[in-house]
Amino acid sequence: AQRVTQPEKLLSVFKGAPVELKCNYSYSGSPELFWYVQYSRQRLQLLLRHISRESIKGFTADLNKGETSFHLKKPFAQEEDSAMYYCALSGTGTYKYIFGTGTRLKVLA
């Protein structure tokens, strides 16, 4: 079954602390993985995707096919990182995205 799992509903960290938002997936083919972010009162927007291998706003995510994970990491959290983060999967040859349930990140001052 195709599935994206984000085990944490809420993650609270202090400013300057490292943060890791977990994402595991289940997919039989070769998926493309994404992280989308939704800041307060804003629309969802792409944060990063695994094929780009970029660091956006200090965030990185590495696709680990062995562990079927795509965890989002940032070494030093900032208050402006507080938002809702969704991990998503797009299957090969399909236009359908599967979203995880999301993790709300709160960065405390």
Next chain:
Amino acid sequence: GAVVSQHPSRVICKSGTSVKIECRSLDFQATTMFWYRQFPKQSLMLMATSNEGSKATYEQGVEKDKFLINHASLTLSTLTVTSAHPEDSSFYICSARGLAGGPGIGELFFGEGSRLTVL
């Protein structure tokens, strides 16, 4: 970047009436658009996939006759909530996928969402 616009952003209607929500891709063509429903502080639930020129594909548990989707052009998809009831009150979000040769290939671009309140 590519922009997806939804209208209206907020709508209040009486129980039993129908409401139409529009989703437009402003500067790119989208043969496929997606409609989601988002509950407060929860994830997006995919309702249906809207394909230009053909019937929408609905997810399991989504009533086709209640949530009518039309995708008549490459830049417009509409969601009509028919005979709305208070339990249909929610935040509805559309998205469009960037095409090959266009902006953000494979990336989903989201509308700002439409909050429906059924009294």
